Amino acid sequence: MKKFLLTHGDAKYWPLLDLQHHWDVGYCDLHDYVFIEDRQSTPGLPDFYWEKMRVIYRCLMNDAHDGDFLAFKDADALIADRPVDLYIQLCTEGFLNYDVACAKYPENNGKSGWNTGTLFVNANDKTRKLFRRLLDGGPIDPKDWGAGHNQTLGWEERAFAKQFEDSAEGVNILSLDSRWNYGNAIRPLGRKACKNAIILHPAEKPVAYKLDCIRRSMDLINAGAGPIDPLADWDGKGELPVYPPMNHDAPGCC
Numbered sequence: 001m002k003k004f005l006l007t008h009g010d011a012k013y014w015p016l017l018d019l020q021h022h023w024d025v026g027y028c029d030l031h032d033y034v035f036i037e038d039r040q041s042t043p044g045l046p047d048f049y050w051e052k053m054r055v056i057y058r059c060l061m062n063d064a065h066d067g068d069f070l071a072f073k074d075a076d077a078l079i080a081d082r083p084v085d086l087y088i089q090l091c092t093e094g095f096l097n098y099d100v101a102c103a104k105y106p107e108n109n110g111k112s113g114w115n116t117g118t119l120f121v122n123a124n125d126k127t128r129k130l131f132r133r134l135l136d137g138g139p140i141d142p143k144d145w146g147a148g149h150n151q152t153l154g155w156e157e158r159a160f161a162k163q164f165e166d167s168a169e170g171v172n173i174l175s176l177d178s179r180w181n182y183g184n185a186i187r188p189l190g191r192k193a194c195k196n197a198i199i200l201h202p203a204e205k206p207v208a209y210k211l212d213c214i215r216r217s218m219d220l221i222n223a224g225a226g227p228i229d230p231l232a233d234w235d236g237k238g239e240l241p242v243y244p245p246m247n248h249d250a251p252g253c254c
Contacts, residue, residue, distance in 0.1 A: 002068045003031070003087050004059055008038040008051045009075030015211060016075040023218060024079070031085045033071075034063070046139045049116075049156045056121060057131035064123035074117040076210040077181070077201040078217055080227045084198055090120055094174060099127050101174035102160075103181035114173070116157050117201045118181045126171050134159055183230045194229035202230035 005028050009017045017037060028035040038055045045051060056072055064070060069087045073079070079086075087095075095101055099122050102114040121127050139155030140162055164173050182197035183204075194200075202213045217227035 002064065003033045004036060004064060004068065004070045005033045005086075006036045006038070006052075006055050006059060006070060006072040007075055007077075008040075008055050008072075010039070010041050010048050010051070012048075012207060013075035014039060016207070016214065019211060019214060019218075020075075020078060027079050027082055030082065031087075036063075045135075046155060050135070050139075052116065052119065053131055053134045053156060056119065057128070057135060060121070060123055060128045060131060066124050068123040070119075070121040070123060072119040072121070073199060074201065074203075076203065076207075076214070077117050077199050078214045078227070079198070080182070080200040080217065080221060081198045082221070086120065086198070089198065090174075093176075095120065095122070098122065098172045098174040099124065100130070100171065101176050101180075103178060104175040114157060114161060114175075115181050115201075115203070116160055117183075117203055118176075118199050120174075120176075130163060130171050134163065194232070195226055197227060200227045200230070202228075205230065 005024060007017065007020075007024065017039065021037065024037070025035055027033070036055070036059060038051070040051070041048070042051060042054055045054065052072055052074070056070060059070055071086045090101055101120040102116060103118060104114050134156070137159060140158045163171065179196050179198045181199055181201050182194055183201035200214070200217055202210050205213070213228045213230055220226055220228065
Protein backbone atom coordinates (compact mmCIF):
# COMPACT_ATOMS: atom_id res chain seq x y z
CA MET A 1 0.00 0.00 0.00
CA LYS A 2 0.96 3.63 -0.46
CA LYS A 3 0.53 6.46 2.04
CA PHE A 4 -0.02 10.04 0.88
CA LEU A 5 0.32 13.33 2.75
CA LEU A 6 -1.65 16.10 1.02
CA THR A 7 -1.79 19.81 1.70
CA HIS A 8 -3.14 22.88 -0.09
CA GLY A 9 -2.93 26.64 0.14
CA ASP A 10 -3.88 29.56 -2.08
CA ALA A 11 -1.70 32.65 -2.46
CA LYS A 12 -2.71 33.91 0.99
CA TYR A 13 -1.37 30.72 2.55
CA TRP A 14 1.73 30.20 0.43
CA PRO A 15 3.96 31.55 3.26
CA LEU A 16 2.62 28.76 5.48
CA LEU A 17 3.33 26.16 2.80
CA ASP A 18 6.84 27.59 2.38
CA LEU A 19 7.44 27.51 6.13
CA GLN A 20 6.42 23.87 6.48
CA HIS A 21 7.67 22.45 3.19
CA HIS A 22 10.90 20.91 4.49
CA TRP A 23 9.14 19.83 7.68
CA ASP A 24 6.51 17.94 5.67
CA VAL A 25 9.04 16.47 3.25
CA GLY A 26 11.11 15.28 6.20
CA TYR A 27 8.05 13.67 7.79
CA CYS A 28 7.24 11.87 4.55
CA ASP A 29 10.81 10.63 4.20
CA LEU A 30 10.73 9.36 7.78
CA HIS A 31 7.47 7.41 7.41
CA ASP A 32 7.50 6.60 3.68
CA TYR A 33 4.68 8.88 2.50
CA VAL A 34 4.19 10.40 -0.93
CA PHE A 35 3.99 14.17 -0.46
CA ILE A 36 1.61 16.23 -2.60
CA GLU A 37 1.60 20.01 -2.08
CA ASP A 38 -1.02 21.81 -4.15
CA ARG A 39 -1.07 25.59 -4.67
CA GLN A 40 -3.71 25.85 -7.38
CA SER A 41 -6.85 27.95 -7.32
CA THR A 42 -9.64 26.35 -9.32
CA PRO A 43 -12.25 28.42 -11.18
CA GLY A 44 -15.75 27.22 -10.43
CA LEU A 45 -15.21 25.99 -6.89
CA PRO A 46 -17.43 27.77 -4.32
CA ASP A 47 -14.48 29.11 -2.29
CA PHE A 48 -10.90 28.38 -1.18
CA TYR A 49 -11.96 25.76 1.36
CA TRP A 50 -13.33 23.47 -1.34
CA GLU A 51 -9.90 23.01 -2.87
CA LYS A 52 -9.17 20.24 -0.33
CA MET A 53 -12.04 18.20 -1.75
CA ARG A 54 -10.54 18.59 -5.23
CA VAL A 55 -7.03 17.66 -4.03
CA ILE A 56 -8.28 14.55 -2.25
CA TYR A 57 -10.49 13.47 -5.15
CA ARG A 58 -7.70 13.95 -7.67
CA CYS A 59 -5.36 11.80 -5.59
CA LEU A 60 -8.02 9.11 -5.16
CA MET A 61 -8.60 8.99 -8.91
CA ASN A 62 -5.09 9.47 -10.29
CA ASP A 63 -2.61 8.24 -7.69
CA ALA A 64 -4.16 6.03 -5.02
CA HIS A 65 -5.33 2.45 -5.38
CA ASP A 66 -7.80 0.59 -3.19
CA GLY A 67 -6.26 0.09 0.24
CA ASP A 68 -4.01 3.15 0.06
CA PHE A 69 -4.15 5.88 2.73
CA LEU A 70 -4.53 9.65 2.33
CA ALA A 71 -3.85 12.19 5.05
CA PHE A 72 -4.88 15.78 4.26
CA LYS A 73 -3.99 18.80 6.38
CA ASP A 74 -4.67 22.48 5.82
CA ALA A 75 -1.72 24.78 5.13
CA ASP A 76 -2.03 26.12 8.70
CA ALA A 77 -1.88 22.66 10.31
CA LEU A 78 1.43 21.31 11.63
CA ILE A 79 2.34 17.68 12.31
CA ALA A 80 3.49 18.19 15.89
CA ASP A 81 4.25 14.59 16.88
CA ARG A 82 6.69 13.66 14.13
CA PRO A 83 7.63 10.16 15.41
CA VAL A 84 3.98 9.09 15.04
CA ASP A 85 3.00 7.47 11.76
CA LEU A 86 -0.48 8.88 11.18
CA TYR A 87 -1.72 5.72 9.49
CA ILE A 88 -0.39 3.29 12.10
CA GLN A 89 -1.75 5.42 14.95
CA LEU A 90 -5.17 5.64 13.31
CA CYS A 91 -5.21 1.88 12.81
CA THR A 92 -4.70 1.41 16.56
CA GLU A 93 -7.85 3.51 17.02
CA GLY A 94 -9.95 1.37 14.67
CA PHE A 95 -9.52 3.19 11.37
CA LEU A 96 -9.32 -0.01 9.32
CA ASN A 97 -13.09 -0.41 9.87
CA TYR A 98 -13.87 3.08 8.53
CA ASP A 99 -13.63 4.98 5.28
CA VAL A 100 -12.89 8.49 6.57
CA ALA A 101 -11.65 9.95 9.86
CA CYS A 102 -11.98 13.55 11.03
CA ALA A 103 -11.96 15.48 14.31
CA LYS A 104 -15.46 16.24 15.53
CA TYR A 105 -16.89 19.35 17.11
CA PRO A 106 -18.35 19.07 20.62
CA GLU A 107 -22.03 19.59 21.47
CA ASN A 108 -21.91 23.34 20.89
CA ASN A 109 -22.15 22.63 17.15
CA GLY A 110 -25.39 20.73 17.32
CA LYS A 111 -25.92 17.13 16.26
CA SER A 112 -22.98 16.59 13.94
CA GLY A 113 -20.14 18.38 12.23
CA TRP A 114 -16.42 18.05 11.75
CA ASN A 115 -13.49 20.38 11.23
CA THR A 116 -12.00 19.37 7.91
CA GLY A 117 -8.64 21.02 8.59
CA THR A 118 -7.44 17.43 8.87
CA LEU A 119 -8.99 14.55 6.93
CA PHE A 120 -7.91 10.92 6.72
CA VAL A 121 -9.17 8.70 3.93
CA ASN A 122 -9.00 5.01 3.09
CA ALA A 123 -8.93 4.78 -0.71
CA ASN A 124 -11.85 2.74 -2.02
CA ASP A 125 -14.80 3.09 -4.35
CA LYS A 126 -17.00 4.55 -1.60
CA THR A 127 -14.60 7.41 -0.83
CA ARG A 128 -14.11 8.18 -4.52
CA LYS A 129 -17.87 8.54 -4.87
CA LEU A 130 -18.07 10.58 -1.66
CA PHE A 131 -15.60 13.26 -2.76
CA ARG A 132 -17.02 13.36 -6.28
CA ARG A 133 -20.47 13.88 -4.77
CA LEU A 134 -19.17 16.67 -2.54
CA LEU A 135 -17.65 18.47 -5.50
CA ASP A 136 -20.77 18.02 -7.61
CA GLY A 137 -23.19 18.99 -4.84
CA GLY A 138 -21.46 22.15 -3.70
CA PRO A 139 -22.28 24.14 -0.56
CA ILE A 140 -25.38 23.96 1.58
CA ASP A 141 -27.11 27.30 2.12
CA PRO A 142 -26.88 28.34 5.81
CA LYS A 143 -30.67 28.68 5.99
CA ASP A 144 -30.90 24.94 5.28
CA TRP A 145 -28.41 23.86 7.94
CA GLY A 146 -31.04 23.46 10.65
CA ALA A 147 -31.24 24.63 14.23
CA GLY A 148 -28.25 24.24 16.51
CA HIS A 149 -25.58 24.55 13.84
CA ASN A 150 -22.86 27.16 13.97
CA GLN A 151 -23.62 29.50 11.08
CA THR A 152 -19.95 30.54 10.80
CA LEU A 153 -18.79 27.09 9.72
CA GLY A 154 -17.13 26.78 6.33
CA TRP A 155 -19.71 25.56 3.86
CA GLU A 156 -17.61 22.62 2.80
CA GLU A 157 -17.67 21.35 6.37
CA ARG A 158 -21.47 21.49 6.56
CA ALA A 159 -21.72 19.69 3.21
CA PHE A 160 -19.23 17.11 4.49
CA ALA A 161 -21.29 16.54 7.65
CA LYS A 162 -24.48 16.25 5.63
CA GLN A 163 -23.10 13.25 3.76
CA PHE A 164 -22.94 11.25 6.98
CA GLU A 165 -26.27 12.43 8.34
CA ASP A 166 -27.76 10.93 5.19
CA SER A 167 -25.54 7.81 5.51
CA ALA A 168 -24.90 8.12 1.78
CA GLU A 169 -23.27 5.13 0.08
CA GLY A 170 -22.70 3.50 3.46
CA VAL A 171 -19.57 5.60 4.06
CA ASN A 172 -18.47 5.38 7.70
CA ILE A 173 -16.56 8.12 9.51
CA LEU A 174 -14.36 7.67 12.56
CA SER A 175 -14.82 10.57 14.97
CA LEU A 176 -11.44 11.72 16.26
CA ASP A 177 -10.62 13.74 19.35
CA SER A 178 -8.69 17.00 19.54
CA ARG A 179 -5.24 15.37 19.42
CA TRP A 180 -5.78 15.09 15.67
CA ASN A 181 -6.73 18.75 15.12
CA TYR A 182 -5.62 20.72 18.16
CA GLY A 183 -6.52 24.40 18.13
CA ASN A 184 -9.35 26.85 18.28
CA ALA A 185 -11.71 24.95 15.99
CA ILE A 186 -11.73 21.60 17.82
CA ARG A 187 -12.02 22.33 21.52
CA PRO A 188 -9.83 20.15 23.76
CA LEU A 189 -10.85 18.45 26.96
CA GLY A 190 -8.58 20.81 28.90
CA ARG A 191 -5.67 23.16 28.42
CA LYS A 192 -3.08 20.42 29.01
CA ALA A 193 -4.26 18.50 25.94
CA CYS A 194 -1.73 20.30 23.74
CA LYS A 195 1.10 18.11 25.03
CA ASN A 196 -0.60 15.13 23.37
CA ALA A 197 -1.36 16.91 20.09
CA ILE A 198 -0.55 14.91 16.98
CA ILE A 199 -1.51 17.75 14.64
CA LEU A 200 -1.54 21.41 15.73
CA HIS A 201 -4.07 23.62 13.93
CA PRO A 202 -4.23 27.27 15.07
CA ALA A 203 -7.48 27.94 13.22
CA GLU A 204 -9.61 31.08 13.56
CA LYS A 205 -6.47 33.25 13.83
CA PRO A 206 -4.89 35.82 11.47
CA VAL A 207 -2.28 34.47 9.06
CA ALA A 208 0.47 36.40 10.87
CA TYR A 209 -0.44 34.62 14.11
CA LYS A 210 -0.54 31.22 12.36
CA LEU A 211 2.95 31.80 10.95
CA ASP A 212 4.34 32.87 14.31
CA CYS A 213 2.67 30.02 16.20
CA ILE A 214 3.85 27.36 13.76
CA ARG A 215 7.37 28.78 13.45
CA ARG A 216 7.79 28.89 17.23
CA SER A 217 6.23 25.45 17.58
CA MET A 218 8.69 23.95 15.10
CA ASP A 219 11.59 25.43 17.06
CA LEU A 220 10.21 24.09 20.33
CA ILE A 221 9.54 20.63 18.90
CA ASN A 222 13.09 20.47 17.55
CA ALA A 223 14.30 21.37 21.04
CA GLY A 224 12.15 18.65 22.60
CA ALA A 225 9.90 21.16 24.37
CA GLY A 226 6.59 20.68 22.53
CA PRO A 227 4.47 23.08 20.46
CA ILE A 228 2.89 26.43 21.29
CA ASP A 229 -0.63 26.07 22.66
CA PRO A 230 -2.91 28.34 20.60
CA LEU A 231 -5.59 28.03 23.27
CA ALA A 232 -3.31 29.06 26.12
CA ASP A 233 -1.88 31.90 24.05
CA TRP A 234 -5.08 33.92 24.17
CA ASP A 235 -6.18 37.43 25.13
CA GLY A 236 -8.89 36.53 27.64
CA LYS A 237 -8.68 36.27 31.39
CA GLY A 238 -8.65 33.36 33.82
CA GLU A 239 -8.71 29.66 33.07
CA LEU A 240 -9.81 28.29 29.74
CA PRO A 241 -13.11 26.40 29.95
CA VAL A 242 -13.20 22.62 30.01
CA TYR A 243 -15.38 21.39 27.18
CA PRO A 244 -17.39 18.16 27.19
CA PRO A 245 -16.09 15.04 25.41
CA MET A 246 -16.57 14.75 21.67
CA ASN A 247 -20.01 13.60 20.54
CA HIS A 248 -20.41 10.26 18.82
CA ASP A 249 -24.06 10.70 17.94
CA ALA A 250 -24.23 10.96 14.16
CA PRO A 251 -25.23 8.08 11.88
CA GLY A 252 -22.18 6.33 10.47
CA CYS A 253 -20.03 7.79 13.23
CA CYS A 254 -18.50 5.88 16.11
